[in-house]
Amino acid sequence: MFPRRTTALLAALAIAAPAAAPASGMRPPTPEERDALRAKRGLRTAAEAAADSAKLANQDLFDVQRYDLRIVFNPNTRRINGQVTVTAQSLADGLDQVMLDLLDNMNVDGVDSGGVPLAFDHQGGVLTVTLDRPYGAGEVFAFTVSYAGEPDPGGTGYFGWNKFLQGGYGKMAWSLSEPDGARGWWPCKDRPDDKAMVDERWTVPAPWVATGNGVLAGTDPGTPGWIEYHWVPSHPLTTYLVSIAATDYVSFSDTYDTLSGGTMPIDYYVYPGDLADAQESFKNTPAMIRYYAETFGEYPFVEDKYGMSAFPFSGAMEHTTNTSYGYTLIDGTHRYDYIIAHELSHQWWGDSVSPETWADVWLNEGFATYSEALWEEHLNGWPGYHDYMNSLWREHFDGPVYDPTALFGSTVYDKGAWVLHMLRHVMGPQAFFDGLRAWYADHKDGVGNTAQFQANMETFHGAGLGWFFDEWVYGENSPRYEYGWSTADLGDGTYRTYVRIHQVQTDAGVFTMPVDLTLVLPSGDEVRTVWNDAWDQDFTLDSSEPPSDVLFDRDDWILKASVTTITLDDADGDGVPDRNDNCPAAANPAQADFDGDGTGDACDADDDGDRLDDAADCAPFDPEQGRPDEVYPLSARRGPAGATHLEWAAAARADDYDVVRGTGAGLRAGDYGGCRARGLTGLSYDDPDLPPAGEMFTYLVRGHDTGCGGDGPLGDASDGSPRDAPCAP
Ligand SMILES: [Ca+2]
Ligand SMILES: [Ca+2]
Ligand SMILES: [Ca+2]
Ligand SMILES: [Ca+2]
Ligand SMILES: [Zn+2]
Incomplete structure (x- = not known):
């Protein structure tokens, strides 16, 4: 909806006043205009809600199937009197009491079941009815509540008796029950998660016209001076969507050609002075229905109708098949087409697929606001869509989209729309719109919650979206x-x-x-x-x-x-920012890094990483060539028949190995001996010789690179100088 309090109506009128230059087209509203059109009211406080826990627990024990409402609306006394028959199915064995919501401004005259009075208690906004017997799970019971009173005596905005005209005030009767105003004028299980079939008989002063949900089944003059309108919706309703709008309406009709080739009436009810303006302002509605039907799936209530009834809010409210539409929006232009589109799209998002809880209200309002942008895209393509989404942008949105701090605030509407906009890009348009269509198809005439919507979209995305919902739906603020x-x-x-x-x-x-x-x-x-x-x-x-x-x-x-x-520093001007440059002080735009060690060739002293600096490396870009590493470790043990068995580990860059053999006496003189074997490609050697009596052999092994690297080291002597031993071929 686009609601606001009646107490702020004058401000709203100022906003809605015609601009100096009449606009012929729709334009996105400014954020200020949007805020002005929205109610600031929310649900009761958490403490008040907690006090409801006993009632909510009781209401979990039954499922309302049907409400038959028969209400007389008297604008002269500003009172109503009604009989509401509640038909419900027990969900538990032994159910003998049910608790309904009904505010204390309504006085209950009696409750009966088939003419037999039932005991009841009405206080604190709760009507507790004692059933005629305990009902088992699955059993259906019904009772009728007779009551009367003045709805919304405090003027909080869920019910009113005035309309506002150029020349002053007039009388009418209108309701706007979202989120929890239904209990202010009729007894019900006032929760969005329990839809029920509804039958409405509104009696108003003749010759008024009373509009409601669904199809007009007939009128009955009844008592002289009064007339009853009998409205029958063919789909289940949520309590907050039950609508009365009655005054000296004039009406006109249009036709929607359904996707399957049928027709559906579109019925408008406006103040007599607004007829010509309305005929212009409402002209795009059939095209909008068609577009949304093609985009989301057929209009949800195609067996019934779509309609709009003027009422004195400056905003509008998406009552099922009968949107209540602010009379100030009917000005003969199309500047408020976005509100017509918004409320119409609610027929899919909110009315057919209803929120399971009010924490999920963005599934109504975010979707309807996003649908405004889709209509703009339909009319003006990508530029129109893009501009429209940007008109919903704000630097800061208070609180999270889910379980919002303000039920009808910009976070729910505009950030909610942005959530869908972003999801469209994350998923891609095909998967996104397939997902939306499935969400509607799977939940129509039912309810849905945010977790279910996430799971639905994940199915079409083919991957988890928890990261997205966590940051954008459950989380707060923006990057x-x-x-x-x-x-x-x-x-x-x-x-x-x-x-x-x-x-x-x-x-x-x-x-x-x-x-x-x-x-x-x-x-x-x-x-x-x-x-x-x-x-x-x-x-x-x-x-x-x-x-x-x-x-x-x-x-x-x-x-x-x-x-x-921001500017990225680039000290050497090679186009590679310092933070990325593998040689920040040497221009090397290609960033060649032969050995992949993070230091570019342009500044790497050992390009091939073979531990030989380039200057000393016979093959600076070939780590396989170069002086072999020292052989380590080397072990010796006694082999068969007294031979000596040597084993060593492979040394980097060694293609083969030399074994140098000396004697203990030579070693003491600094002589390591000479080659015992050359060109060994294995990693072991057996020396069959036995040292002379009283002597010992010493062994050293060095690697040898058959390329340019030559001989590897033999290790260092105890004084730190490199060992050496000739090894002529
Ligand atoms: Ca650089
Ligand atoms: Ca560089
Ligand atoms: Ca390097
Ligand atoms: Ca090197
Ligand atoms: Zn809305």
């Missing part, structure tokens, strides 16, 4: 982005653009989102989508032309609080 970019010419026809994305919001955690980065290239824009899931993140984008600009989320698919361009 603030800084980004910078720089491009390096790789010299091979490739341009590599470095992009840094830095999230700097302090009122929320890091946001995970796919981010569109647009490269502005001589031959046209290229959009690259990166997955941003860290506070400070770097990306590279290659292109065959140098970009003249890089745009962040050009098409505004992210509800970002801000985006700021």
